[in-house]
Amino acid sequence: MIDWPLVSVIIFLPLIGALIILFIKEDELTSINIKWAALLATLGTFILSLILWLQFDYSNPSYQYEEKFRWFDDFNFFYHVGVDGISLFMILLSTFLTPLCILASWNNIKKRVKEYMLSFLFLETVMIGMFASIDILLFYIFFEAVLIPMYLIIGIWGGNRRIYASFKFFLYTLLGSVLMLIAIIVMYRNTSSMSIEFLQGNYFSYNTQLFLWLAFFASFAVKIPMWPFHTWLPDAHVEAPTAGSVILAGVLLKMGGYGFIRFSLGMLPEATEFFIPLIMTLSIVAIVYTSLVALAQTDIKKLIAYSSVAHMGIVTIGIFLVNQQGLEGAMMQMISHGLVSAALFLCVGVIYDRMHTREIEFYGGLVQRMPLYATVFMIFMLGSVGLPGTSGFIGEFLVIVGAFKFSSYVVIGAAFGIILSAVYMLYLYKRIIFGTITNNKLADILDINTREKIILIPLAISVILLGIFPNLFLDPMRLSLELIITNYEIANAK
Amino acid sequence: MLNNIYNIFFIPEIFLACSSFVCLLFGLFLKKNAFRQTSNLAVFVLLLTILLVYYDSESNFANYKSLFSHSSFINFFKILALLGSIASIIISKDYFLGIKLKNFEIPVLFLFSTLGMMLMIASNNLMSMYLAIELQSLSLYVAAAIKRDSISSAESGVKYFILGALSSGILLYGFSLIYGFTGSMNFNEISFYLSKYDNLNLGLIFGLVFVMVGLAFKVSAVPFHMWTPDVYEGAPNSITGFFAIVPKIAAVALIYRFCLVPFENFYLEWSQIILFLSIASMFLGAIAAIAQSNIKRLLAYSSIGHIGYILIALVAANDDGIKAASIYMFSYMIMNVAIFAILLSLKVKNEYLINISDLKGLSKSNPIVSLSISIIMLSMAGIPPFIGFFGKFYVFIAAIEQELYVLSVLGVLASVISAFYYLRIIKIMYFDESISEGIINFQISFQSKIILSLSLFVIICFIFYPSLLINISASLTI
Numbered sequence: 007m008i009d010w011p012l013v014s015v016i017i018f019l020p021l022i023g024a025l026i027i028l029f030i031k032e033d034e035l036t037s038i039n040i041k042w043a044a045l046l047a048t049l050g051t052f053i054l055s056l057i058l059w060l061q062f063d064y065s066n067p068s069y070q071y072e073e074k075f076r077w078f079d080d081f082n083f084f085y086h087v088g089v090d091g092i093s094l095f096m097i098l099l100s101t102f103l104t105p106l107c108i109l110a111s112w113n114n115i116k117k118r119v120k121e122y123m124l125s126f127l128f129l130e131t132v133m134i135g136m137f138a139s140i141d142i143l144l145f146y147i148f149f150e151a152v153l154i155p156m157y158l159i160i161g162i163w164g165g166n167r168r169i170y171a172s173f174k175f176f177l178y179t180l181l182g183s184v185l186m187l188i189a190i191i192v193m194y195r196n197t198s199s200m201s202i203e204f205l206q207g208n209y210f211s212y213n214t215q216l217f218l219w220l221a222f223f224a225s226f227a228v229k230i231p232m233w234p235f236h237t238w239l240p241d242a243h244v245e246a247p248t249a250g251s252v253i254l255a256g257v258l259l260k261m262g263g264y265g266f267i268r269f270s271l272g273m274l275p276e277a278t279e280f281f282i283p284l285i286m287t288l289s290i291v292a293i294v295y296t297s298l299v300a301l302a303q304t305d306i307k308k309l310i311a312y313s314s315v316a317h318m319g320i321v322t323i324g325i326f327l328v329n330q331q332g333l334e335g336a337m338m339q340m341i342s343h344g345l346v347s348a349a350l351f352l353c354v355g356v357i358y359d360r361m362h363t364r365e366i367e368f369y370g371g372l373v374q375r376m377p378l379y380a381t382v383f384m385i386f387m388l389g390s391v392g393l394p395g396t397s398g399f400i401g402e403f404l405v406i407v408g409a410f411k412f413s414s415y416v417v418i419g420a421a422f423g424i425i426l427s428a429v430y431m432l433y434l435y436k437r438i439i440f441g442t443i444t445n446n447k448l449a450d451i452l453d454i455n456t457r458e459k460i461i462l463i464p465l466a467i468s469v470i471l472l473g474i475f476p477n478l479f480l481d482p483m484r485l486s487l488e489l490i491i492t493n494y495e496i497a498n499a500k
Numbered sequence: 501m502l503n504n505i506y507n508i509f510f511i512p513e514i515f516l517a518c519s520s521f522v523c524l525l526f527g528l529f530l531k532k533n534a535f536r537q538t539s540n541l542a543v544f545v546l547l548l549t550i551l552l553v554y555y556d557s558e559s560n561f562a563n564y565k566s567l568f569s570h571s572s573f574i575n576f577f578k579i580l581a582l583l584g585s586i587a588s589i590i591i592s593k594d595y596f597l598g599i600k601l602k603n604f605e606i607p608v609l610f611l612f613s614t615l616g617m618m619l620m621i622a623s624n625n626l627m628s629m630y631l632a633i634e635l636q637s638l639s640l641y642v643a644a645a646i647k648r649d650s651i652s653s654a655e656s657g658v659k660y661f662i663l664g665a666l667s668s669g670i671l672l673y674g675f676s677l678i679y680g681f682t683g684s685m686n687f688n689e690i691s692f693y694l695s696k697y698d699n700l701n702l703g704l705i706f707g708l709v710f711v712m713v714g715l716a717f718k719v720s721a722v723p724f725h726m727w728t729p730d731v732y733e734g735a736p737n738s739i740t741g742f743f744a745i746v747p748k749i750a751a752v753a754l755i756y757r758f759c760l761v762p763f764e765n766f767y768l769e770w771s772q773i774i775l776f777l778s779i780a781s782m783f784l785g786a787i788a789a790i791a792q793s794n795i796k797r798l799l800a801y802s803s804i805g806h807i808g809y810i811l812i813a814l815v816a817a818n819d820d821g822i823k824a825a826s827i828y829m830f831s832y833m834i835m836n837v838a839i840f841a842i843l844l845s846l847k848v849k850n851e852y853l854i855n856i857s858d859l860k861g862l863s864k865s866n867p868i869v870s871l872s873i874s875i876i877m878l879s880m881a882g883i884p885p886f887i888g889f890f891g892k893f894y895v896f897i898a899a900i901e902q903e904l905y906v907l908s909v910l911g912v913l914a915s916v917i918s919a920f921y922y923l924r925i926i927k928i929m930y931f932d933e934s935i936s937e938g939i940i941n942f943q944i945s946f947q948s949k950i951i952l953s954l955s956l957f958v959i960i961c962f963i964f965y966p967s968l969l970i971n972i973s974a975s976l977t978i
Contacts (some may be wrong), residue, residue: 079895080823080974121867143893147884147963154878157923161931169931173923180883180919184912187893189898191908217905468682 013071013087016054016101017135021048024127032120041112044123048105048130055101055134058089058194059482062487067091067485070141077141083200086141091486092337094478096257096264097139099344102468103256104130104462107249110352113457114359115163115247122163126249127153135259137264142190142200148436149225149265150183152258156250171238171245178238182228189221193273206272206493219277222269230262232285232322233292236315243311244364247353251307255314256348260340263321267336271328272490275497278326285326286416292319293423301430306364309434312348313390316423317343323420324405327412328494333487334480335404341479342397342472346389349465353383356458357438360451366434371443376453380439382462387435389469391428397472512552512578513568513618513936519545520611527604534604539593540560542607546586548615553578553618558854566686569757573976576826577621577753580833585614587837587955591948592738595844595852598849599736601647609646610742615637617750624761626675626685629754633671633718640747645736656734663727671714676761677707700769708763712773715758718751721811722780725804729788732800737852740796741840745801750828752810756825759814760978764827769815774815774853775907780915782808789921795843795856798921799836802880805918806832809895810813816898819974824894826973831879831891831962838955839876842869845944853940861934866942870929872956879959881922882915887962 027043031037063070069088077085104434107126115122121261136148153176194200197209239332243251270278293316300312324336358364374381392398409416443449472479509515527538553575589607594937596606616636622631641664645657681703682693717724732740759770785805792798814826846853863870879886899908
């Protein structure tokens, strides 16, 4: 195995990149250096994180690459990081998407390039750190620190209503996460431990669990987001710059799902059992309602934002089925959504960069001028719909298979949502890609250039790879998920 | 144990008192640069006093046992107050010279008020406590009104004086009731006397309430906070800085000692009062600050909010609470030193910055300054990874240890509301398009720069090595 602190290096490499950038003076000529430095730092992080995957021990359900240092003398807080099957792909998703984000903002971020890159590198550090932490306090610190760069990214480089959106995003998420802080302290008080590994036994009385569960729910339900806590999301997505939306949809929403698996399922099994009907109801409402809302949108980004909420509904159903298919499906759906929605936002970014509008009505007939674009867009659109052979299918299929064990009503709800997703995505595709060009401004629009190809093609490949070889991703996470399910069943059998 | 009569001069308070007089005379006889030299001397004196406090031994206190007490908690807060005082003298030097307020009395007033604070923190007797409070307050009244040709400064001084005198009167009345019903002024004797009873009688409850009102005024807890925004606004910025940084430290230590020493067995009686003060301060501090356009008023409400959190730790009334209070107070001091070091060096069109909206465009003209302000604001809002988060974190640990779940939830909710106005400052600096660029000047002296860098370093890097402060504060006994 690896005898150097690989996880810490992955966590802090972007931060080191940020420190280097801090000392590059920004002007017209050097802003390209800043971009390259950011790109190299994030690419380096991605390559290192691939080592995590290659060296990963599939037969070990618990944490690997552990590093543990005493951090606070008076309490049992540790700097404790590691990777298991659940966090592995979340980390990979973050490290994979960040360089693409840097590339996507290569030309369209013109003001304050330095601050922009600093924000992204800091964001990458805290995202990876959050998924890798095994100490809850460390988790919490990273979880909240995510707000800082994201607030700046939306607020400085966002659209017209960026200030409203950034405040809404920050305060909404903060409100959820401070309640989690209380829950974390209560957990610590009861067990004198902050280790996620340790707390995944069942240590809390039933009533305590109910309160703790609600506190965690407040935080993760806002983050993921579940209906009716989703209202920050369309604003944040629409107003954020393209790369901001990519990270928001690609990684930040997954923090909620990840938290549900780790904390709600792992630590509070009995309360989870109690609240499952609530989650299922909210998820089905989310899927159906937000799909219908998506259908009515006139702004492409907003449409994709609402579709995210619907897809996350599938994820929460999958998680709270608490069986092997459901959890694997939820994980796959999260990874797939991370890639697909990120790619869709990037696709929107491509035409937004050219035309500076996101109104669906403005476009039409793009296939005439941008055949290559139409092709990649189609791959992602089908991935979002869940066509077999794309990543979306695996997740949705597994969740529905798992849902049959639970209740056929849930299956009907989820399937209805999937049909609706096909409706709004195909309708969107028809309106902007097909037909003849009616708008004269589109007459000389250019197809995607090399830089955009470099961004979109890896995403397209991974969407298809995920659809054809799901075991590549399912095998590493299987045992970790099984462990959570076993613990859950033992706790509830008592 | 005073073998040698000269030992008496090594008692920090006596040393500080004598040196303050020396400073006064020194300033009086200097012809040129009196203000600057006196300030330097004052800083030097305070540094020496810190050393004396650090090496102070209990034996020195033998003769004053009935009046003053000696403990690690007291020493910690004394050092905190001295550090705050040093920092605020250094950062305000250039400001005073900038507004041509060169009275050498200012550093001397700071010294006397610091002396009052040290006595406040250490006092173990109602009478010494009252005198210490008065020594501290009188110096501050004068300091608030020091800019004699300014109406707002005079107004703030008078306002502070009248309300302060009123609160002192209430305090004194409370003392007289407590003395009347227990027959003693010494904290320990009161505690001993009270330990014989299960309940406080009506007179003592009245006494306790009156004293609490007086102390709440001194820490500016809601509903006795009215003076704070007005005094902060009216006084010259650097005096405001001193008000924000130092007296709160002493007042908080005092309210802790008063609740936990003489009335330690009557937790239920005083905790209800503190509970109310705490919740009201957190929420009023958070909500009222939203509408402020003057940065000093905003910081005044922000400090009211912070006091609310510190009082949560007092309601918890356990060892964790004392630890939390000292960590919180330390972070509060550091953050205020940093923000005032910046405010006292920022000029807009050759006037010192007052309106928050003048910060517009700062991120373009002074990226480092605006980054620093953002970090301080996020830290004050309690967002990790900065030191402000750990202050709040320890407060909530203490509260939950005592099963104060509702109070903790209210506390975090208030912190979300207060995050709004801290974010607003970042928004103004970064998000708003500036109409006029280059009108903001940032000129900072070398010494202030050191103070600013040090405090920023602590704010950012606390997370990497928290044990240093935490081990100290964990060992404190009241």
